[in-house]
Amino acid sequence: MKIVCATPSEGFELEVPVLVIGAGASGMVAALSAVDSGGDVLVIEADALPSGSTALSAGLIPAAGTRFQKEAGIEDKAELLAADIQRKAYGENPQALVDILAENAAPTIEWLVDRFDLPFSVVTDFDYPGHSQRRMHGLPTRSGRELVDRLRSACEAEGIDIICNRRAKTLFHDGNRITGVEVEGPDGPERIGCDSLLLACNGFGGNREMVSRLMPEIEEALWFGHSGNTGDAVRWGDALGAESLNLGAYQGHGNVATPHGILISWAVITAGGVQVNLEGHRFWDESQGYSEAARAVLAQPDGVAWAVFDSRIAAIARQFQDFKDAESAGAIRTGKSVSDLAENCALPVSALERTIESIPVDGIDEFGRRFSGLSLKPPFMAVKVTGALFHTQGGLNVTPDARVKLKDGTISPNLFAAGGAAVGVSGTGDRGYLSGNGLLSAVVLGRIAGQQALLQTKMELSDA
Numbered sequence: 001m002k003i004v005c006a007t008p009s010e011g012f013e014l015e016v017p018v019l020v021i022g023a024g025a026s027g028m029v030a031a032l033s034a035v036d037s038g039g040d041v042l043v044i045e046a047d048a049l050p051s052g053s054t055a056l057s058a059g060l061i062p063a064a065g066t067r068f069q070k071e072a073g074i075e076d077k078a079e080l081l082a083a084d085i086q087r088k089a090y091g092e093n094p095q096a097l098v099d100i101l102a103e104n105a106a107p108t109i110e111w112l113v114d115r116f117d118l119p120f121s122v123v124t125d126f127d128y129p130g131h132s133q134r135r136m137h138g139l140p141t142r143s144g145r146e147l148v149d150r151l152r153s154a155c156e157a158e159g160i161d162i163i164c165n166r167r168a169k170t171l172f173h174d175g176n177r178i179t180g181v182e183v184e185g186p187d188g189p190e191r192i193g194c195d196s197l198l199l200a201c202n203g204f205g206g207n208r209e210m211v212s213r214l215m216p217e218i219e220e221a222l223w224f225g226h227s228g229n230t231g232d233a234v235r236w237g238d239a240l241g242a243e244s245l246n247l248g249a250y251q252g253h254g255n256v257a258t259p260h261g262i263l264i265s266w267a268v269i270t271a272g273g274v275q276v277n278l279e280g281h282r283f284w285d286e287s288q289g290y291s292e293a294a295r296a297v298l299a300q301p302d303g304v305a306w307a308v309f310d311s312r313i314a315a316i317a318r319q320f321q322d323f324k325d326a327e328s329a330g331a332i333r334t335g336k337s338v339s340d341l342a343e344n345c346a347l348p349v350s351a352l353e354r355t356i357e358s359i360p361v362d363g364i365d366e367f368g369r370r371f372s373g374l375s376l377k378p379p380f381m382a383v384k385v386t387g388a389l390f391h392t393q394g395g396l397n398v399t400p401d402a403r404v405k406l407k408d409g410t411i412s413p414n415l416f417a418a419g420g421a422a423v424g425v426s427g428t429g430d431r432g433y434l435s436g437n438g439l440l441s442a443v444v445l446g447r448i449a450g451q452q453a454l455l456q457t458k459m460e461l462s463d464a
Helices: 025-036 067-071 078-088 095-116 144-157 208-214 232-240 290-298 311-317 321-328 338-344 349-357 437-463
Strands: 004-006 014-021 041-044 136-138 161-163 167-174 177-185 188-199 250-257 274-276 304-310 332-335 362-364 370-372 380-392 403-405 411-417
Touching: 004 232, 014 025, 014 177, 014 437, 025 041, 025 095, 025 144, 025 437, 041 188, 078 095, 095 144, 095 437, 167 188, 167 232, 177 411, 188 232, 188 437, 232 411, 250 290, 274 290, 274 349, 290 380, 304 311, 311 380, 332 338, 338 349, 338 380, 411 437
Parallel strands: 004 167, 014 041, 014 188, 041 161, 188 411
Antiparallel strands: 167 177, 177 188, 250 380, 274 304, 304 380, 332 380, 362 370, 403 411
């Protein structure tokens, strides 16, 4: 079966104004946005239930200048968020895309709270690498699963149809205009026509061939993303003559509990913890970020490390459901002293003692990391971790209003992309990923894409 075909002469079994492929955070926010603007939308999802990469994340979204920050005494603004994004990515992002995401993040968070009753709050008890202010917003459990579930409930309340177990296989077009898709369902293929198509489906981290070809340095990492992230959007776009950008960009994570496969919040590091290898030695500046940590950890003996922290830091991390799950699963080791912890983790006692003693209370260490505040104190805690690939950050190149750019320099009249289907704002590799970039792009660009797809449909109807 071809992935792109001309419009079938027999037409479509169903036609809708706006069709969204993918029911992760981006697709559901896009659908809510279109309906909130007075439109009619259909969402198709390959899985049995909405999930996507969102459900595997901590569900945190950076936004600058929200009322939640102001209530917490945090002064922030969109320009500062945009500057932080570009600084982390070494200026490798399209500035217009960065600016539109930064400007619309706070209004989008407050829209989700006020219009759909999603109880976002700002994380106020620790800093994320690269952010100059505390601006990460999340739901009570600080989990992506809760975000997905609440968005699904909001869609149901708005009467939005999300048809699951339908994987899009073929896109139909008439010249440079998309006319519909063919999906594979339980009863065979179905053809759905549309006035505007919004790709919010996936990245390509689950496609081993694409990962090996486009980001070989991470191909051996644990794949911690969604199994449906097979690169459909990029492959459709290439067949349609669309332009892709930064396909070597990705978000890694160097703090996944092994062998349990549970994400450990980077709060255990930013609040004063460190990573050591099997020899009990630190090996890098952990403050660079958790994306870079994936390769740093994988380069250690056996591709693993131990994240070492204390009970004070654990109390901070417990706001995350994943950390509580890790404790329940027995992934967290404890010790009344450093030597006790070393024995419980099968680490060299003397080496780990020297490592912990060498951490400055207030100053810069040998790796260039600055410590300021409290030192690690008993009882000590640790978790064995490895590096993982979470999701790709490259994708279809889009305008600030989420329209797909074509290789000939034009813009598709009715094809939009957001979430994993679209290029993110994480530069060209792993070092450019700023905490929350994935959901920032997914949710904010998703809202814009939903509005613009509906606007395009209305314009075409008025011209008809």
